[in-house]
Amino acid sequence: MTPPASGESLLTIRNLRKEYRPGQPVLKDISLEIDARGVTAIIGPSGTGKSTLIRCINRLVDPTAGEILMDGQDLAKLSGQPLRMARRRIGMVFQEYNLVERLTVIENVLSGRLGYVPAWRAFLRKFPDGDVARAFDLIDAVGLNQDFATRRADALSGGQRQRVGIARAIMQEPALVLADEPTSSLDPKTSVEIMELLAEISRTRHVPIIVNIHNVELAKRYASRIIGMTGGEVVYDGPPGGLQDSHLKHIYGGEDFL
């Protein structure tokens, strides 16, 4: 993956609106530009639409209105084959890892290639050799020992599972990675390790990452850009250094947590 020119925009979100129930919008006309590099952290209280925003991008949630432009296509309008093609290029890391627990680590990592291989290959587990070699490399790259490859996913700890989840996302050779609260189910030390891993991957593989995160400290430490949301709207958009207590008070309401 070649490093993009600075300031190059990858994703343009225009007037994104989502209402789960008519008249009660969870996302209120969000407009954002996401660069083709760096880690962008979205912070905000629960229920403010952070997760909805991220899931609208890869259409795990369907927006009610608005545009999501990537590579000249409006992701919000895609369906069927074109949608699958678009999803191939967006990797996702989940809060609860969402590995297929009965499959082994390597099978889970290779699932990242499912957008590219025909079903018979998946059924017989005859993935192309290049893919298998890459899978082993990625298992290494996320900090897991080689003998984890044939272990079943449900035999792993939370931190290990998230590493596999990250490997699966990178396996797709994505243009963008979405991470929906990747550290919320992990203990403090592992959370730092995972954020460290995400930041490193973004740097070395030149792939932008959008992270949803609760922990403001982690966000400030590892992100190059912070988007603060509250009540379905963006109320802060800037570098971590510019994030003041007043902003946080606005985002989270009240001072008790400071």
Next chain:
Amino acid sequence: MSAAARPPAFPVSWPVRIAWAGLALYTLYATSILNLTWARFLTGLDNGAKFLARMFPPNMAADKLDLIATGMAESIQIAVLATFFGVLLSLPLGLAAARNLAPKWLSWSARGLIAIFRSFHPVIVSILFVKAVGFGALAGILALIVSSMGFVSKLFAEVVEEMNPKQVEAVRATGASFWNVLVMAVMPQVMARFVGLSVYQLDSNLRNSTMVGIVGGGGIGAPLFTAYQRFDYDVVLTILLIIIALIMVAELVSGRIRRIFQ
């Protein structure tokens, strides 16, 4: 609050007490209605002793054993074929009945069909098939295919419905096609249980195949019934012992198989 005003720590549940009392009363009522007196039971025990005496020792004559062997072989064949085809057909039927996969009209129809299959005892279904395709193993096989589908499809549909949707969502998010999602997210979750169900059904069909012969559906049921009607109770005992031995072996083997696929 003073001690007098506090609510009781272990309140009496009157509905539950009434239910238990009702059950006790019912038992007494039904027992008398069916004329199940102790006297009858005791006379029966006396008969029972004579009966057991006629059963022992089990008849091991060569010609009898030959007949039994043929009958048992046929029962096993009936069970194998009924399980094989029944399980094969249960796969699509179960998937069609899963409310999280199939559209409403399909899942409702499938569930209705499964309910009809389950409502009739395999013996009754055998009687109907005997009328339709004649005496013999085919009627037994068809009857047990129906009962297999009723059981396996229903439980398989439940397994599919209990599937973890998040694992499926994650695989969908990679851009995988429908079939890829099926192979790598759905099947790993459901296949182990499906194999377990199939093996259990094989066991169940082995049990049932020993009795469909009583109404003409082939297998060891026919020689068993014939011996019974002729009062050859020693032959009956031999057959029973062989059936019990077969089922025990089958249970052990099926337990092993289920562990392999775990």
Next chain:
Amino acid sequence: MSAPASAPRIWQRFTPGERIARSLLYIVTVVAVVWSIKTIEIIPEFLYDAPEQTADLFKRMWPFDWAFYPKAIHHALIETFHIATLGTILAIVLALPLSFLAARNFTANPLLNLVAQFIFVSSRSVNSLIWALLFVAVFGPGALSGVLSIAFRSIGFVGKLFGEALEEAQRGPIEALTAAGAPKSMILVKGYWPQVEPAFWSVVLLRWDINIRESAVLGLVGAGGIGVALDAALNNLYWDQVGLILAVIFTVVVLTEIVTSFIRSRII
């Protein structure tokens, strides 16, 4: 963090042992099916006749002989219900103590475990219909034989499932009660029972449901219930009566399912 460049790493999905086991299983399955198909006797004339016979069957069944109901069926239906219910109750009474003997965490004696398990397997191996044959020979035709047949078949079912539920009970609460100095009877009532109660009711309701179905056919060999009427109608080839009886059985089974689902949702 990255490994040094070396020979390409191969991924083997199954260990050699697993592969052998799986191949063996597939081979055995194929052999069994092929053997069965080849040796099963199918008379082609009967098969050819089948659609015509089936149509004939349904023609003869409908319309049902509705007048038959009050005469013979109603009484037999009630009897079937009693046979099923009493049989289930008797089975529970007999199976419960045996379950405690079979549960390895409750009874530490492996011999007792084995004996109880053996009783359960034997009970399950013999169909209720075959039990009925035996009991009719001993106690004569009638509901007594029916109740005992249902009971003896159900002991294995209830006993095995309940025993498994007992074995799955968590040690934690039991440890706590033992540490508090509770007598064994209280540990049973307050430690085991609350944990296994949902499984108990689930098993009981399931077996009762199955027993209603089974009781309906026991009469075919004389053990009472609606099967007796069915047997008579079949012997006389009164298909319109047969049709009515089948419809009645179907209705009862469906009602039982509804009732058990309802009870299940309330209790469990």
